[in-house]
Amino acid sequence: MFLRLRRLLAPKTVGLIAAAVAAPSATVNAAELNLNDLNQYAAPSLSGEQVTSISQFPDVRPTDWAYQALANLIERYGCVAGYPDGTFKGQRAMTRFEAAALLNACLDRVTEVTDELKRLMAEFERELAILKGRVDGLEAKVGELEANQFSTTTKLNGIATMTVGGASNTGLGDNVTANYDVQLTLDTSFTGKDLLRTRLRAGNFGNSVFGDGNTLMEVAFGEEGAADSVEVDKLFYQFPIGTSWTATVGAKVEQDDMLAMWPSAYPADTILDIFTLAGAPGAYNLNEGAGVGLWYKAPEGGFNASVNYVSASDAARDSSVGAGEEFTVTAQVGYAGENWGAAFVYTYSELGYVFDNSSNNIGLSAYWSPAESSWVPSISAGFGYSDFNTSRPFDEGYSWMVGLQWEDMFIQGNALGMAIGSAGQSNRGSGRIDTGGVWSDPGNDTLAYELWYKVQVTDNISVTPAFFWVERSGRSDTYGGVLKTTFTF
Template identity: 80%
Template sequence: GLEAKVGELEANQFSTTTKLNGIATMVVGGAGNTGLGDEVTVNYDVQLNFDTSFTGKDLLRTTLRAGNFGNSVFGSGNTTLETAFGEEDSADSVTINRLFYQFPIGERVTATVGAKVEQPDMLAMWPTAYTANILEIFTRAGAPATYSKNLGAGAGIWWQADGSGFNASVNYISAEGAAEDSRIGAGEEFSVTAQVGYAGESWGAAFAYTYSDVGYVFDNSSNNIALSAYWSPISAAWAPSISAGFGYSDFNTDRPFDESTSWMVGLQWDDAFMQGNALGMAIGSAGQSNAASGRIDTLGVWADPGTNTLAYELWYQWQVTDNISVTPAFFWIENSGRSDTYGGLVKTTFTF
């Protein structure tokens, strides 16, 4: 009888090989001179990651996500102030944000396939130690055209050397708007990324190339390269980690411009003023101002002719408990020829 009851329990329980981890973020803040309103808003973003392993070495990731940043200056409608925690999908609707499968091929190679996978999911390393996650333009290693974070259907493979930090990655992604639409197809609106890098104990660097046919900037295909690096002290000290990156793009266009550049430098002090807390700041290219609309709409890249702008951010993360942190942040965007954009926010993050 006991064996029968145990068998029934095992047959009906949730998979023992699946783990749930989540991030819930609440944000209070606002910004002036954005053209989208200057009132204070309260927004949220929730991500639930279900990680399943069938062999102990593979990974099936399913991510559910919901938020309400759609009408906020921190949402995806404002490419300058879009935050790293803003939700792009329908307000207050739970959607599938990731669905991909990773598995090893031999000892040093990992493959990834997915119906909804993002570019960083298929890179052996992300070449920055700057983890602020405030303004989105500072989360792309100084090269937003190369590290586009294209999301859609894709496949990739990476290799990591045995006993050293050398690695190489290559992946293909068809943007979700094309891959799921029978009128367009998975062979259109795509990006191909190749990266070689080194990730050591205290420093790392990577060179990457992306051919993009998505046209998320200027609606053109482009060839993009990036050189990014970081250094971190082995133990927390007065010296911060230093992250820097540079990007260059060549656009296939008949417009007056055909080239662009981007860059960023980020500093981060761990255990700042108190163990577990962190202090950080960053400066970098904010994009090109659109003279007609007065807005910045090129996601952090500079192209001539145009008005090139700079972005700054300063933040302090207070680790209240192991799973709760509060981060006040201030940002400033220089806008030549018109009033600068400035603002602040307080982000409360729960991890579980």
């Protein structure tokens, strides 16, 4: 009997009835049964008050062992009404007649629910068949994807950039040139928390008007080797130490790969490279080579600190104060809030062929971004200072920048940006210093400007027209424009 009950009723319902029927005191003659009590116990329609919640029984407590099972019977199936006095009498033994009446009432309700489900299934039979077909098709596609996927641990993403533009008075004459840069990045994780990054790169900016000097584009600075040749641009491994520390080691790693935060909201994929260095190109020289670094991020967020060492590669970054350095040591402390941040950085550089010895470089940079896109732009600003230990006529240099960016300008997804700053100035001496790619006369300001508008054509394609102007005290100004198209995949 109970086997059939378990098939028809929910397990909690059967358990409740079975426990009650099995009680030793449940054996009662039919003559001893009050039929009025029985009817009202088992059939809500005969009761004076419909029971819809277990809270209506004052003698049932949440600590009772069958509380949840009784709640399901009342609130889900509505087949228990209790006794005429409004109690459930859960501690009283149940007679077989009472069990039969309760079972009959609950079976009627379960049958009603089953019939309703059958009716709904018949009504939506066509939709259910379509849904089943789609699920089967999705499972087949997932199986095919898993069978042909590149790797279970590695993600591949790429950036391809093509530009058409020109500039005047660059040392290469007035030129119009077309260039490209392609980067393929393989990110591998073995534990879900570590990162092995391998990046391959190829391009032809090196000998173009946008390949060096004061018109160096941000997309071109990292290119090495001959044009159109594929090079290993990045190779480093990053892993956590505890919950707050992260270590990085690499045969080819950049300075900023080992910083806990970047203190600027001005995007790194704009136009002139001098505006991507947070106003301090001497400290943030993005030196690349073999390196090791360690950073700390507070568990509650906000405060962070970084320290790293990078040996100079053969093609040292010639657009910064530290061009040709043999190695750099960088230490940074910062704070990254929800929509703002600031950092102080110090970098010691052992210099190569540009300067005779070494330099001490500091930078102070900060940014703020609005919580929502509006006519109020994000603001990034920074200042840098360098002290050179050299026999050359100059011994100091400084730089600064302010960048603004408006998200969703005119059309959602598009962005407008502009920046102004120094292309690098020396404070004293009678010689010239190459800072930020610009040879400037000592004591005179050299300013650079850029204006760009990024059109997000699709999620993966953007087109950015831009104009720039570099004022060079005592020499002819440099100006030009470029149309940059970027593909991400």
